[in-house]
Amino acid sequence: xxxxxxxxxxxxxxxxxxxxxxxxxxxxxxxxxxxxxxxxxxxxxxxxxxxxxxxxxxxxxxxxxxxxxxxxxxxxxxxxxxxxxxxxxxxxxxxxxxxxxxxxxxxxxxxxxxxxxxxxxxxxxxxxxxxxxxxxxxxxxxxxxxxxxxxxxxxxxxxxxxxxxxxxxxxxxxxxxxxxxxxxxxxxxxxxxxxxxxxxxxxxxxxxxxxxxxxxxxxxxxxxxx
Numbered sequence: 001x002x003x004x005x006x007x008x009x010x011x012x013x014x015x016x017x018x019x020x021x022x023x024x025x026x027x028x029x030x031x032x033x034x035x036x037x038x039x040x041x042x043x044x045x046x047x048x049x050x051x052x053x054x055x056x057x058x059x060x061x062x063x064x065x066x067x068x069x070x071x072x073x074x075x076x077x078x079x080x081x082x083x084x085x086x087x088x089x090x091x092x093x094x095x096x097x098x099x100x101x102x103x104x105x106x107x108x109x110x111x112x113x114x115x116x117x118x119x120x121x122x123x124x125x126x127x128x129x130x131x132x133x134x135x136x137x138x139x140x141x142x143x144x145x146x147x148x149x150x151x152x153x154x155x156x157x158x159x160x161x162x163x164x165x166x167x168x169x170x171x172x173x174x175x176x177x178x179x180x181x182x183x184x185x186x187x188x189x190x191x192x193x194x195x196x197x198x199x200x201x202x203x204x205x206x207x208x209x210x211x212x213x214x215x216x217x218x219x220x221x222x223x224x225x226x
Contacts, residue, residue, distance in 0.1 A: 133202060
């Protein structure tokens with residue numbers, strides 16, 4: 001498994017490199033975003049890890065550039081900030097996970113393995129079609145009745161999770177933990193806001209709303225298709 005790491009702190013990148021190498025990962029280090037972006041676009045990696053505290057870099061624009069080039073490689077962000085506003089800002093980009101410094105190397109590798117499992121499953125599934133909605137996991141595209149629908153990254157992930165678990169009742173806290181890696185009920189309002197926006201985008205007046213609210217604390221994607 002190949003990982004591309006962007007980190008300018010010598011102690012941190014040496015520790016990460018040594019630990020991941022011991023766990024059979026190949027780590028390629030870059031210390032500046034220009035060389036990292038060229039490397040990311042030129043070669044195939046299983047995972048990207050980068051420090052968003054590097055100065056003078058607009059990482060959100062760089063993530064967009066990667067996704068526009070049809071690269072679906074998972075991304076983990078490293079940062080010293082852990083306030084909710086910062087976390088929401090980054091998770092509303094196409095980043096997949098977020099870890100704050102200082103962090104345990106054991107926690108990092110657990111997150112890496114979890115992301116790689118999810119990525120491998122997405123590659124196998126590639127496309128899901130339910131209730132006239134088609135969700136392409138590689139291209140991050142949604143269509144309903146052959147009409148393209150533009151979703152935010154978090155709306156996409158919510159819909160993806162509900163469709164993968166069709167007809168299963170999903171708790172808000174489960175969505176929060178899956179998408180934001182946080183076990184906190186405060187974020188249930190954030191989920192409700194995203195669900196409301198998601199429904200407005202995917203629904204049409206003459207079609208049944210496939211996202212069902214159950215007693216205000218659960219959701220499910222209901223379909224007659226097995």
